[in-house]
Amino acid sequence: MYRRRVLPGFGLSLGYTLAYLGLIVLLPLAALALKASGLGLSQLLQLLSSPRTLAALRLSFGGALIAAVFNVLVGLLVAWVMVRYRFPGRRLLDALIDLPFALPTAVAGIALTAIYAPNGWLGQWLVPLGIQIAYTPLGVLLAMAFVGFPFVVRTVQPVLEAMDRDVEEAAASLGATRLQTFTRVILPMLMPALLTGFALALARAVGEYGSVIFIAGNIPMRSEIAPLLIVEKIEQEYAGAAALGVVMLCFSFVLLIVIAQLQRWSGRWAERST
Amino acid sequence: MRKIPFVLGVLATLAVASAHAKDVSLLNVSYDPTRELYRDINQAFASQWQSQHGDKIIIEMSHGGSGKQSRSVAEGLPADVVTLALAYDIDVLADRHLLSQDWQQRLPDNASPYTSTIVFLVRKGNPKGIRDWPDLIKPGLQVITPNPKTSGGARWNYLAAWGYALKQPGGDEAKARDFVRALYKNVPVLDTGARGSTNTFAQRGIGDVLLAWENEALLVQKQLGKDKFEIVTPSISILAEPPVAVVDSNADKHGTRAVAEAYLKFLYSPEGQALGAKNFYRPRAADVAAKYPGLFPPLKTFTVNELFGDWRKAQAKFFNDGGEFDRIHLER
Amino acid sequence: MRTTAHVSRPVSWQRRALHVLLILAVVCFMSVFLLLPLAVVFVEGLRGGIAAFIDTIGQREALASMRLTLLVAAIAVPLNLIFGVAAAWAMTRFQFRGKALLGAFIDLPFSVSPVISGLLYVLLFGAQGWFGPWLEQHGVRIIFAVPSLVLVTIFITLPFVARELIPLMQAQGSEEEEAARVLGATGWQMFFRVTLPNIRWALMYGVLLCNARAMGEFGAVSVVSGHIRGLTTTMPLEIEMLYNGYNEYDHIGAFAVASLLALLALLTLAVKTLLEWRYSDQIAPHTPGGH
Numbered sequence: 001m002y003r004r005r006v007l008p009g010f011g012l013s014l015g016y017t018l019a020y021l022g023l024i025v026l027l028p029l030a031a032l033a034l035k036a037s038g039l040g041l042s043q044l045l046q047l048l049s050s051p052r053t054l055a056a057l058r059l060s061f062g063g064a065l066i067a068a069v070f071n072v073l074v075g076l077l078v079a080w081v082m083v084r085y086r087f088p089g090r091r092l093l094d095a096l097i098d099l100p101f102a103l104p105t106a107v108a109g110i111a112l113t114a115i116y117a118p119n120g121w122l123g124q125w126l127v128p129l130g131i132q133i134a135y136t137p138l139g140v141l142l143a144m145a146f147v148g149f150p151f152v153v154r155t156v157q158p159v160l161e162a163m164d165r166d167v168e169e170a171a172a173s174l175g176a177t178r179l180q181t182f183t184r185v186i187l188p189m190l191m192p193a194l195l196t197g198f199a200l201a202l203a204r205a206v207g208e209y210g211s212v213i214f215i216a217g218n219i220p221m222r223s224e225i226a227p228l229l230i231v232e233k234i235e236q237e238y239a240g241a242a243a244l245g246v247v248m249l250c251f252s253f254v255l256l257i258v259i260a261q262l263q264r265w266s267g268r269w270a271e272r273s274t
Numbered sequence: 275m276r277k278i279p280f281v282l283g284v285l286a287t288l289a290v291a292s293a294h295a296k297d298v299s300l301l302n303v304s305y306d307p308t309r310e311l312y313r314d315i316n317q318a319f320a321s322q323w324q325s326q327h328g329d330k331i332i333i334e335m336s337h338g339g340s341g342k343q344s345r346s347v348a349e350g351l352p353a354d355v356v357t358l359a360l361a362y363d364i365d366v367l368a369d370r371h372l373l374s375q376d377w378q379q380r381l382p383d384n385a386s387p388y389t390s391t392i393v394f395l396v397r398k399g400n401p402k403g404i405r406d407w408p409d410l411i412k413p414g415l416q417v418i419t420p421n422p423k424t425s426g427g428a429r430w431n432y433l434a435a436w437g438y439a440l441k442q443p444g445g446d447e448a449k450a451r452d453f454v455r456a457l458y459k460n461v462p463v464l465d466t467g468a469r470g471s472t473n474t475f476a477q478r479g480i481g482d483v484l485l486a487w488e489n490e491a492l493l494v495q496k497q498l499g500k501d502k503f504e505i506v507t508p509s510i511s512i513l514a515e516p517p518v519a520v521v522d523s524n525a526d527k528h529g530t531r532a533v534a535e536a537y538l539k540f541l542y543s544p545e546g547q548a549l550g551a552k553n554f555y556r557p558r559a560a561d562v563a564a565k566y567p568g569l570f571p572p573l574k575t576f577t578v579n580e581l582f583g584d585w586r587k588a589q590a591k592f593f594n595d596g597g598e599f600d601r602i603h604l605e606r
Numbered sequence: 607m608r609t610t611a612h613v614s615r616p617v618s619w620q621r622r623a624l625h626v627l628l629i630l631a632v633v634c635f636m637s638v639f640l641l642l643p644l645a646v647v648f649v650e651g652l653r654g655g656i657a658a659f660i661d662t663i664g665q666r667e668a669l670a671s672m673r674l675t676l677l678v679a680a681i682a683v684p685l686n687l688i689f690g691v692a693a694a695w696a697m698t699r700f701q702f703r704g705k706a707l708l709g710a711f712i713d714l715p716f717s718v719s720p721v722i723s724g725l726l727y728v729l730l731f732g733a734q735g736w737f738g739p740w741l742e743q744h745g746v747r748i749i750f751a752v753p754s755l756v757l758v759t760i761f762i763t764l765p766f767v768a769r770e771l772i773p774l775m776q777a778q779g780s781e782e783e784e785a786a787r788v789l790g791a792t793g794w795q796m797f798f799r800v801t802l803p804n805i806r807w808a809l810m811y812g813v814l815l816c817n818a819r820a821m822g823e824f825g826a827v828s829v830v831s832g833h834i835r836g837l838t839t840t841m842p843l844e845i846e847m848l849y850n851g852y853n854e855y856d857h858i859g860a861f862a863v864a865s866l867l868a869l870l871a872l873l874t875l876a877v878k879t880l881l882e883w884r885y886s887d888q889i890a891p892h893t894p895g896g897h
Binding site: 006007008009010012013014016017018020021024025026027028029031032035074077078080081082085087089091093094095096097098099100101102103104105106107108110111112114115121122146149196200203204206207208209210226227230231234238241242245248249252253255256257260 | 625628629631632633635636638639640641642643644646647650688689692693695696699700702706708709710711712713714715716717718719720721722723725726727728729730735736757760761764769773780783784787788793796797814815818819821822823824825828829841842845846849860861864867868871872874875876878879883
Binding site: 334 | 735
């Protein structure tokens, strides 16, 4: 069942990985879980069933889902154009893709607000048209899409680059239309990468705080994200904040595992189909 | 006037050059909108202390939301003194035995060297004709105020509105609740801190009126131009008393008690009071206030203790989880 | 415009029009979505002129925040680099029980809200936390000081390097390394001569991302910093402080420091692009299934 180990360093690398993870990730999370369990079951249920908590969770997860779907669609397009076409300024744009990673979240929030506020660079034109972005749930979506944008592009790009064009040509020579080639051949091959990008963008957007609070408006039940609710709770008592944190964590963890599973399936499917 | 500290500083340096001076450092953990005030205070106090004792003193500042700052001190932020937005945030520290329970009696005037009150900042010309509290609940009006759960300053705003309604003829709890609920229905953006709200109103142009501390409103007017904003003083408002205290356990551990106490006493000195007034806080000393005629218009005020017992009770009733504020947004 | 050169079908005008349309759409989208926020930062930062810009970033607090941010990144990034390589090695070169779980744990910090990751370390090292009282007795300060800033930064950026390496090393397989071993290379020789050259681009990209995120994190750092100006405020915290300040030049200062941070990020991105371009012939053979 085990492959004969020709390669060295199993004990060292695994041991180091486990020790590092244990100290940096698992120990602190154990403290969090223990703190959360200080809240009794009835209190926990009360916290989780409160309309305000539900609204905040809905906005954080729902918003992150929409933002991640948006990023998958737009990210795929951007990756495609970057890989397949040559045009002046391409390298510059390509470097720009990583900007949301590099720009500090608070700065992103301030800058986005400066653009989309009613007196902002774009806001002054959009608001008279009835499109208000800053201080509405739309602003939350925008900030979430911004911070998660590079994930999809960056996971899809290398796969697209490595993709064998012969397959496409073969499909074309067998009489497939462009659309058929894309949906039947290219998309399945991209699926694992798209899912990875989707999962990362989603996880990032769910927990995002710094950039969102500047543009959100933060009105309870309407534009209040779950991390803000956690910040409010931190000032009252840690148990509530910890419980909310654990719930968010479990939820996103499950999401990530589901996506990883989907990825494995789609990966196998892609292998079989090629 | 501005040269005096500088000259003092030079003299002190000369005088001390031979004597052996030691550097003392003091950490003042404060709330958000006091940074301009303590910048002035720290400079003046440091040069005074150096001229009197020969020690060079460095005052480090930490600013943030009052409640968050209080939490941080409770978790070990080594504050020698705390200068927060409201007494409850220091009471919490006393409960953790970081300072004695009678901290508010150790300095004059409830340990608040300055006061302020809640006023309305409106756009030039007062286009919505806002004169007093009832105007704030007009349908369609937009009021900017921060979230009282995360901002200490915002709790004073909230209590001012509640107190106004309670003080009206025939006013009672139910009416106050309705008034405050109507007011918060008009709030389109709840920032996490007072400064965030000020930016939303002044820089982003959101809202018709900003509920603000008087010092904050005057500062905005000074920095961003009188041609843009006007201050409306309501008929009655709350007396905001931001308290100060030495954190006993930390000061004793650092050996900074003497300088920490002197620092806070300096706030009550004529020079400290003058700097407070310069930064638009209402000084306790009447003679200092008299030097700024017209800056602080007289108005009727009520205190937290008068209407709500004390800050602990107010906190529990209004701002704790499940309190009055939380219920505003559930019933709509 | 040179498009897909070896597609055998003749390029019809509809296809060309579609290409131009797609390119235009992407260029427009990215200009509004990405370039505009960047422009805002620089325009606002330079609003008071170059002199005011230099003046504000030369302030004691601003300089201190830059030093601190660089220090934190300089500790956190190399640690996560080593971790990333070790984790990727273990995950891709060996079979063992619980591998999937380990992979999930490596990704875990991605699904923790930054606010919570700050709280984690307060719960451990705060005065009321697990180790707080003991640390206090022994005069060790972790929370509200540099160590906690480093810890949360490590936590936040932990998955980046491993995330970049694992799929690549999986795709590459271990044949070359096994060959090196069979030819008598020691473990470290194999690592430095075979493995490292094969993964260097992914490694560099992972480090760049890790570094950018380490320098830019706000929410988590804000919880454990204590906000002592000039001592425990990193650049993002300093930016927020300046943004919320009403001293003269504070507003400009916020954007000036922000543009510095953005500039730093752009510089690393530019270096990466340059390297890729310069060594593109050497990179290509290593991308799985390369041309």
